[in-house]
Amino acid sequence: MSEPMLKVEGVQAKYGDFIAVSSATLDVPEKQIVSLIGSNGAGKSTLMDTIAGLHKPSAGKIYFKGEDITGLPAEKIVTKGLALVPQGSRCFVRMTVEDNLIMGSFPKFARKKCAESLERVYELFPVLKEKRNDLSGSLSGGQRQMVAVGRALMTNPEMILFDEISLGLAPTIIKDIYARIKEINKQGTTIVLVEQDTHRAIKTAELVHVMLKGQVVLSGAPKDLGEDEIKKAYFGI
C-alpha cells in the first residue's frame, strides 16, 4: 500500500493541563472518504484543529503528503492543500456570501483560479449564487454550512476535513450536503468526516476511525469491522 496522504502519529493536544487528545494515531489514504467518529468529548474536534494548525500539539507528529507539518500555523497549512471546515461553519457573518467565498482564494496560489473556483462552488451549491450578495449572517444554518464548504473549496484543497458538518441541521439538508461531499470526493479531493452521527458517517466512508477518550481505539473498513465492534469501541464497553 502506498504512503497515506495524511499521517497522524501519537499526537497529544492539551488545553492548559487538560489533555483533550492523549495519543491519536490514524491514516488517511489519498482520494478516499474517511470517517472519524466518537462520542461527545472524545477529542475529535481538538484533533482536527490540531491537524489544521489552529491548535499546537504537545507531542506527536503530523505528516501531509510526506511532509512534516507538525506545529505549523493554520495560515501555512492551508497553502499545503489541507483545508478545514470548522465546527459551526464559522462564516464571516458581516460579509456577503461572495466575499466569504472569495476569502477562500486568499492564498496566493488560489487567487489565479478564483473565478474558476467560484463557478465550481456555484455549480455545486446553486442557492449560494442566488444569495451571493446577501450577508452570510442572514443565511440559514444549512446555507452557512454550504458557504463554509464553498470557502474551503476555494482554497484549492487536496484534502478537506469536515468537523461535524451535520450538527444542528435538518435530515434533508444533511442528505443534500453529504451528496455534495461525495461529488467533491469524486472530483478528486480526499475527505475526512468527523461525526457524532455514526450511521451516515459509516455508510459514506471507505475507512473508519473510532475515537474514545482522546485516543483512536479502532480503525478499519466498515464492512470488515461490523456494527457491534464499532459500537463497542464507540462507547468503550
Place this chain on the structure above:
Amino acid sequence: MAQVLQVVINGILLGGIYALLGVGMTMMFGIVKLTNLAHGEFVIIGSYASTLIAQAIGVDPILTLVVTVPLMFLIGMGLQSGLINRVMMIGSEPALLVTFGLSIILADALLLLFSADAQRANVPYNISSIKISAGLSISVLDLIVFCIALVTIIILSLFLKKTYLGRSIRATSDDTEAASLMGVNVKRTYAIAMGIAMATAAIAGLCVAMKWVYYPSSGGSYLLTSFGVVVIGGMGSIPGTLVAGLILGLAQVIGGANYGQLIAYVLMVVFLAVRPQGLFSK
C-alpha cells in the same frame, strides 16, 4: 434662511475632519479589538510632522502627506508587531494600559522636543472663502479639509471592500480563527490595520494643523472626539464614522462656542444609552 444653510454647511464641513479623526480609532476597535488611547497623540504627531516638513522645505502642508502617510504607516506596523501584538497575547486590559502609557510618553516627548508653544500649519488660503450668495459663503480651507477627509474615507472603504487585503482585514475582524484557516496571518493583519490607522491619523493631523492651533497636549481632546465618532457611528463601521462625524460636526456648529461641546457629549451619552452598538454596527 441663508443663516440656517450656513450653519448646516459649516457643520457638514467640520464633520469631515471629525470623521477622519474617528476612522483610525474605529478600525482599531473593530478589527484589532483594541482601544487605542494614544490615537490623539498619533494625530498630533501627524500635525507636527506636516507643519515642520512644510516649514523646512517651504511647500504647501498638503504635499507633506507624501512623506507623513507612508512614514506613519510603517511606524504603526512596527508598533503593533513589536509591542502591542505581544501585549495583546496577555489580554486586552494590558494592551489598553500600554496605549495609555504610550499616549503619556508621546505627549511628553512632544513637549520636550517642541516646547509648549502653540503651533499651526499656515496656508495662504487660510482666510479666503467662496461667496455663494448674500450671507452665505464657504471657507476654502474648510472645503479642502472636507475633501481630504472624504477622499480618505472613500479610498479606505473601497480598499476594505474590493481588495484581497481589505477582505482579509474584514474577515479577521469577524473571526480570527476562520480567517487563519483561509491563509490569513492574523498578527500581520493587525499590524497592517494599525499602519492604516496611523496613516489616517497622519492625514487627520494635517487637517488639524491647518485648521486649528495645537499644542503637545492637544491629543486628549482629539481622542475624545474620536471616541464620540466611534460611539455614535458603531465600532468598525466606516460609513458609520462618516455619518457620526457629520452629526457631531452639526452639533458643534449649532451649539456654537458655548454649547457645542456640551451638545456633542450629550449626544454621545444618549447614543450610549439608547443604541450602544452605534448607528451602523450589527
